[in-house]
Amino acid sequence: MTTRNTKKPLGVLTFFVVASGLALYFTFAAVQGDYGLFRRAEIEQKTRQLTAELAETNAEIKRMENLTHRLSDGYLDLDLLDEQARRVLGMIRPDEIVIR
Numbered sequence: 105m106t107t108r109n110t111k112k113p114l115g116v117l118t119f120f121v122v123a124s125g126l127a128l129y130f131t132f133a134a135v136q137g138d139y140g141l142f143r144r145a146e147i148e149q150k151t152r153q154l155t156a157e158l159a160e161t162n163a164e165i166k167r168m169e170n171l172t173h174r175l176s177d178g179y180l181d182l183d184l185l186d187e188q189a190r191r192v193l194g195m196i197r198p199d200e201i202v203i204r
Contacts (some may be wrong), residue, residue: 133143174181189195196202 133140137143172177173179190197
């Protein structure tokens with residue numbers, strides 16, 4: 105007489121179902137999770153955006169530092185002084201043409 109052992113196929117089937125479920129879960133977590141591929145792409149994009157913003161801010165800071173330096177007592181820009189004096193006094197140089 106042959107007896108069938110039904111526990112063995114059921115155990116193997118349970119193992120493969122659990123293993124497949126775990127594999128699917130970890131695959132999903134690797135792609136969609138908090139530290140997954142999509143999140144990494146978002147972080148890299150944000151990094152590029154913030155780096156560009158930092159470069160713009162640094163350029164603005166340098167421009168403002170230059171303007172502040174030009175306003176200091178120890179710096180005299182002759183061209184700026186000439187322009188401001190002529191504007192305040194309403195005078196022009198002989199080689200200039202005034203367009204109104």
